Amino acid sequence: MKVLLIWPILPNSFWSYQATLDMAGLRATNPPLGLITIAAMLPPEWELRLVDRNVRFETDEDWDWCDMVLISAMIVQKQDLQELIQQGVASGKKVAVGGPYPTSVPEVALDAGAQYLILDEGEHTVPLFLEALERGEERGVFRSAEKPDVTQTPIPRFDLLDLDAYLAVTLQFSRGCPFQCEFCDIINLYGRKPRTKTPEQMLKEFDALYEMGWRRLVFVVDDNFIGNKRNAKMFLRELIPWMQAHHYPFMLITEASLNLAEDDELIDLMVQAGFRMVFMGIETPDMDSLAVAHKEQNTRRSLIESCHKITEAGIQIMSGFILGFDGEKTGAGYRIQQFVEETGIPQAHLGLLQALPNTAMWQRLKREDRLYQEVDSSGPQKSLMNFEPTRPLQEVVMEFVEAFWQLYEPMAYLKRTFHHFSRMGSHRPPSQYPLTQKEWRLILGVCWRQGIVRSTRLRFWWQLLVMAVRKPNLLFDYVAALAFGEHFFTFRHEVRSSLVSKLAQLQAQPVDESKDLPSVESPELVH
Incomplete structure (x- = not known):
């Protein structure tokens, strides 16, 4: 069997970092970990080609070559997924x-x-699929309610990737999350009992990447890396000597719940293992909204103190925030903005609440007859809410537009990032590897855009000098955080335009996108 594995196009979103990738000469943020993991489960005699359409498009020769097309997708890839399926069927290929x-x-x-x-x-389901093919079955839906033992999961087929095209390579240590946030679909997909790989498994995956010459970011894409704290600590205790012996070749990123701040040992182990950044779902500083969302783990201690503690230990925080919870009071967007400024979190993933299929929230809203459309695959920054909120939709959306716009105003972002890194502990272990050519391109691009072209130039050079003198071992991470800002400076225009247009269509009113819209400093900085 000749199989063409395809990862559909990811539309421009909070996570695409397009302007940042362009500066570094990269094509995509992360590779399709799911696809290359499935590839490792297929029969070894099969011939495989992988096409990440965010890196390159498949050719006519690829279509002619294959017997089967295998596609994986997230909700934001819905449109390209449908078109690829239709093209595969029209080409006479088997489509899985x-x-x-x-x-x-x-x-x-x-x-x-x-x-x-x-x-x-x-x-569990790939073997069912392979058995059906052996029997000559032309169709099939393969499901399993049982959650697999991930200690049996093979090493992903990293060799199928064009590694040089990516900002970060992805690995996975665990699946599932012990919490029960009402809006989250992770517990529906992967369960509430976190299942982890063994430390030996993970080190083999690290070995595979190291042997392939990778020396940049590694994103451990767990839904909650510390969902099973005992196993996470066991892994970290094994990872630390590996990183030390290899002179810290990777800068590590992961996702974790905010209760990380309650475990000093775990924080220290993560820092010593080389974790530089953690994405955390803070959601909102409003305690009432956290209670409505069943996010009790964020209510046990001060959110700001928790953030400061993690930052001071040496870990940069990237955070998720949501507008639109039931019972939310007017001004929630402004309160989120104040919280982000006080903590200095550079990348605040602010989105409008969406009821995702089959979540507890989806089921509740369905019972209450408040769902009024499917989830918009444009993403939580460019889509209206798909249910009736408890306060006026226009109020929620315009608060969101204003907060997103202000958070990613270039000068505000520059100051906030400096504040965050000034608080950050600088005792993290250093890498002994020189910067790559792409990393140097990124640094020079930031210096050009923010230090020469933009009106931030004086502030930029002053902050850079202070960081170089006070915390030189954090300097690259600081400049990289500024580089990510370049994506948001332009993406905020897209967010505002999309939401204002959709809101006007909903209300059957003419759109005036230029109203109160600050002018962009330099046209060439906008995609």
Whole structure:
């Protein structure tokens, strides 16, 4: 069997970092970890080609070569997923589809014409799919309610990737999360009992990347890296000597719940293992909204103190925030903005609340007859809410637009990032590897845009000098954080335009996108 594995296009979003990638000469943020993990489960005699359409498009020769097309997708890839399925069917190929979006809403892939749906987790459903092919079955939907033992998961096929195209390579240590946030679909997909790989497994994956010459960011893409704290500590205790012996070749990023701040030992182990950044779902500083969302783990101690403690230990925080919770009071967007400024968090992932299929929130709103449309695959920054909120929709949306606009005003971002890194502890272990050519391109691009072209120039050079003198071992991370800002400076225009337009369409009013819209400093900085 000749199989073409395809990862659909990811539309421009909070996570795409397009302007940042352009500066560094990169093509995409992360590779499709799910696809290359599934690839390792397929028969070794099969011939495989992987096409990440965010890096390059498949060719006519690719289509002619393959017997089967295997596609994985998230909800934001819905449109490209449907078109790829239709193209595969029209080309006379077998089309197999999997991933989180088809698992949640299988009807979309079936309606587009996919013959095989490999749903849920591949360790259980890929063998079912392969058995069906052996029997000559032309169609099938393969599901398993049982959660697999991830200690049996093979090393992903990193060799299928064009590694040089990516900002960060992805690995996974665990699946699942012990909490029960009402709006989150992770517990629906992967359960509330975190399942972890063994330290030996993870070190083999690190070895594989190291041997392939990778020396940049590694994103451990767990839904909650500390969901099983005992196993996380066991892994970190094994990872630390590996990183020391290899002179810290990777800068590590992961996702974790804010209760990390309650465990001093765990924080210290993460810092010593080389974790530089952690994404945390803070959601909102409003305690009432956290209670409504069943996010009790964020209510046990001061959110600001928790953030400061993690930052002071030497870990940069990236955070998630949401507007639109039931019972939310007017001014929630401004309160989030104040919180971000006080903590100095550079990248605040602010989005409008969406009811995701099959979540507890989805089921509740369905019972209350408040769902009024499918989830918009444009993403939480460019989509209206897909349910009736408890306060006027226009009020929520315009608060969001204003908060997002102000958070990513260039000068405000520059000051906030400096504040965050000034508070950050500087005792993290240093890497002994020189910067790569792409990293130097990134640094020079930031210096040009923020230090010469933009009106931030004086502030930029002053802050850079202070950081170089006071915390030289944090200097690259600081400049990289400023580089990520370049994406948001332009993306905020796209966010505002999309939401104002959709709100006007909903209200059947003419759109005036230029009203109160600050002018951009330099046209060439806008995509």
